[in-house]
Amino acid sequence: GESVGLHLPTLSVQEGDNSIINCAYSNSASDYFIWYKQESGKGPQFIIDIRSNMDKRQGQRVTVLLNKTVKHLSLQIAATQPGDSAVYFCAEIAYGMRFGAGTRLTVKP
């Protein structure tokens, strides 16, 4: 029979545009959040993290926003480049660690 698997949300952007990737988390007790990037054939790579006592954190070309009221996390990538094409995962940490399903970002040159 037909196999059912995760259908990753996909975001396609033009090179140079800004990208916003969203993540809804489930546990209101989660107090630490991480964004990872995974390229084909590689393991997840840390991008940026944020603790629950913050609502915004900035890195180099990336910003993470945390809205605890609606349990929502977003990753903003400025001036998206072809090298940013990958699957992006959010992870929430409370008493354990749980990963989101991921979003596939495709950057068109």
Next chain:
Amino acid sequence: DAGVIQSPRHEVTEMGQEVTLRCKPISGHDYLFWYRQTMMRGLELLIYFNNNVPIDDSGMPEDRFSAKMPNASFSTLKIQPSEPRDSAVYFCASSSTGLGQPQHFGDGTRLSIL
């Protein structure tokens, strides 16, 4: 510095065979994690160790799976007997301070059970 090193990168074997996956964490990292990634279930934490001691193995799917960490620089994940549904990419990761800090992942072992 070398990152997390996993071996083999690819493994193809027949069902019923024993499979052993290996991991060398980053030197100085006290925490080691084993994950499984599939299209059906995404990325799942199987087990993690602190100072070579298993802390949480609640993600291990069944008794056919076992993990050991005989010393600070080596861990194994063993499946015996293997089944086709165990086919997945298995990742090892390490960190210096547990779940509250980013983890460094290896490039995974792609396991196919025929």
